[in-house]
Amino acid sequence: MRKESENPSxxxxxxxxxxxxxxxxxxxxxxxxxxxxxxxxxxxxIVIITGFFLFKGKNYYIICAALTVISxxxxxxxxxxxKNASRETVAIxxxxxxxxxxxxxxxxxxxxxxxxxVVITAAVSFGYEVGFLAGSMSMLLSxxxxxxxxxxxxxMLGLGAVGLIFGLLFSSSKYxxxxxxxxxxxxxxxxxxxxxxxxxxxxxxxxxxxxxxSVVSVYIYGAPLNLVFGVTTAVCLxxxxxxxxxxTERLKTKYGIFEKG
Amino acid sequence: xxxxxxxxPVTNFVYYICAVIFGMIxxxxxxxxxxxxxxxxxxxxxxxxxxxxxxxxxxxxxxTASAVINGLTAHYGVTPxxxxxxxxSVCLEPVxxxxxxGASASCVILIFFCYNKTVNSxxxxxxxxxxxxxxxxxxxxxxxxxxxxxxxxxxISEAQKGLGKGTDxxxxxxxxxxxxxxxxxxxxxxxxxxxxxxxSMKSRGYGLKNRSHYSDYRFSRTDAVxxxxxxxxxxxxxxxxxxxxxxVLYNPFFEISKIxxxxxxxxxxxxxxFVTPLISDLFGEYRVKNPKxxxxxxxxx
Numbered sequence: 001m002r003k004e005s006e007n008p009s010x011x012x013x014x015x016x017x018x019x020x021x022x023x024x025x026x027x028x029x030x031x032x033x034x035x036x037x038x039x040x041x042x043x044x045x046i047v048i049i050t051g052f053f054l055f056k057g058k059n060y061y062i063i064c065a066a067l068t069v070i071s072x073x074x075x076x077x078x079x080x081x082x083k084n085a086s087r088e089t090v091a092i093x094x095x096x097x098x099x100x101x102x103x104x105x106x107x108x109x110x111x112x113x114x115x116x117x118v119v120i121t122a123a124v125s126f127g128y129e130v131g132f133l134a135g136s137m138s139m140l141l142s143x144x145x146x147x148x149x150x151x152x153x154x155x156m157l158g159l160g161a162v163g164l165i166f167g168l169l170f171s172s173s174k175y176x177x178x179x180x181x182x183x184x185x186x187x188x189x190x191x192x193x194x195x196x197x198x199x200x201x202x203x204x205x206x207x208x209x210x211x212x213x214s215v216v217s218v219y220i221y222g223a224p225l226n227l228v229f230g231v232t233t234a235v236c237l238x239x240x241x242x243x244x245x246x247x248t249e250r251l252k253t254k255y256g257i258f259e260k261g
Numbered sequence: 262x263x264x265x266x267x268x269x270p271v272t273n274f275v276y277y278i279c280a281v282i283f284g285m286i287x288x289x290x291x292x293x294x295x296x297x298x299x300x301x302x303x304x305x306x307x308x309x310x311x312x313x314x315x316x317x318x319x320x321x322x323x324x325t326a327s328a329v330i331n332g333l334t335a336h337y338g339v340t341p342x343x344x345x346x347x348x349x350s351v352c353l354e355p356v357x358x359x360x361x362x363g364a365s366a367s368c369v370i371l372i373f374f375c376y377n378k379t380v381n382s383x384x385x386x387x388x389x390x391x392x393x394x395x396x397x398x399x400x401x402x403x404x405x406x407x408x409x410x411x412x413x414x415x416x417i418s419e420a421q422k423g424l425g426k427g428t429d430x431x432x433x434x435x436x437x438x439x440x441x442x443x444x445x446x447x448x449x450x451x452x453x454x455x456x457x458x459x460x461s462m463k464s465r466g467y468g469l470k471n472r473s474h475y476s477d478y479r480f481s482r483t484d485a486v487x488x489x490x491x492x493x494x495x496x497x498x499x500x501x502x503x504x505x506x507x508x509v510l511y512n513p514f515f516e517i518s519k520i521x522x523x524x525x526x527x528x529x530x531x532x533x534x535f536v537t538p539l540i541s542d543l544f545g546e547y548r549v550k551n552p553k554x555x556x557x558x559x560x561x562x
Contacts, residue, residue, distance in 0.1 A: 205323065207331060
């Protein structure tokens with residue numbers, strides 16, 4: 001109760017402080033954008049070209065793993081440069097931990113992994129940057145528990161990309177409360193995007209010379225598992241997406257976090 | 262001498278990053294055998310007999326599948342084994358190349374087995390906090406939240422079970438609905454709790470200037486020795502690779518660089534690099550059993 005009464009004043013002081021840092025933060029954001037463009041436009045061609053000359057068209061695996069890491073760097077750098085309120089940082093951490101812990105809810109039904117559904121709802125209500133961070137970090141974190149591997153960057157990029165897509169498509173769209181649209185698109189995007197990116201790791205592991213036939217055969221072999229993951233995500237979003245987004249929206253207005261503009 | 266697990270994070274990460282890159286790049290049979298078997302023996306040291314199980318259930322199938330897929334889909338090679346019904350020939354070279362690249366992938370998996378046993382999340386946090394401090398903070402906070410939420414989930418599901426809405430009763434749809442209710446309750450609690458945590462962080466000075474990080478790691482003499490040995494070996498191996506000592510060709514025919522005194526020297530350095538952690542662990546155990554005269558028994562390092 002006391003907390004509630006304190007809130008309005010706290011929110012306003014925080015708002016003033018944020019405005020004060022806003023101008024410098026804008027400059028910093030511009031700088032980080034330039035750094036990101038340099039990373040993407042300079043670093044990735046360098047990796048591809050040196051990889052090509054060093055390995056003479058072999059060893060796609062290490063080049064792809066390096067490219068996966070490079071493609072994620074801009075998001076982390078812009079998160080580092082951005083002046084977030086401490087509440088926002090902790091809320092992102094809470095979303096990541098929720099995504100990881102959500103697997104523990106369904107210990108009776110081990111096939112069901114609502115991790116993508118949690119990431120999608122976070123992306124829809126908190127925006128695409130949070131979506132990407134939540135997706136990639138929750139994969140990194142769950143691999144701290146289940147074991148890291150060379151697949152970690154691919155999984156991080158896969159779920160991060162799902163979060164990014166939903167943040168961009170739905171975060172200011174009126175369809176975000178429509179459970180059917182959100183659920184079905186969630187299932188399809190998880191199946192296609194996450195499946196393609198993560199199974200690319202298996203492709204690199206199992207087929208030494210990348211030929212169309214070997215790539216397709218590995219993808220077909222992995223499709224049923226991805227389908228289960230996609231259907232799970234769709235079911236979770238249909239049943240649970242709307243109340244979860246309403247909860248996070250309420251939190252946003254109550255504490256004044258992740259406000260745009 | 263101390264075990265590799267107790268070494269400074271920088272030592273650990275230099276070894277693992279170089280080992281993974283080397284394990285992926287060098288497909289020369291001798292170099293691949295060295296990296297594979299040293300990773301295998303080190304994980305045997307760390308995990309015991311469990312490694313044999315994962316070798317036969319997971320790594321061997323990966324190598325075989327890679328050999329089969331590559332053999333059936335690639336059509337280069339000069340040594341035909343047999344002809345498929347549609348007239349394409351299956352050659353020896355793509356099969357060997359598939360097996361070799363599968364072995365390289367298995368080697369990397371074994372190196373990550375060792376990583377998971379020797380590098381804990383604190384060390385990952387330590388390394389990340391130097392370059393990406395906010396991301397490291399996110400990681401460490403979520404690492405603390407995840408078990409806390411799991412505990413809360415148990416509490417909530419006990420309460421829901423008391424109301425007759427647990428995840429172990431009713432049909433499948435009922436169970437999923439009950440599970441989602443637990444997740445919903447957890448979400449509300451977690452997000453409210455995160456705001457409280459943030460406020461208490463702020464009141465203790467989070468984000469102020471001139472605040473240092475706590476770290477429990479000391480860069481000892483052993484770390485310096487190990488790091489310099491590994492660096493020297495790495496440089497020799499890279500020079501050797503640049504001079505073509507690791508050259509091998511599988512496509513379209515098998516060709517390999519000649520064994521010279523220099524290539525033997527490079528291979529020796531490669532061995533030394535890969536077995537450094539194993540030797541450090543074994544030597545550390547030996548020192549514990551046979552302490553130096555005059556050394557304090559409980560002394561670390």
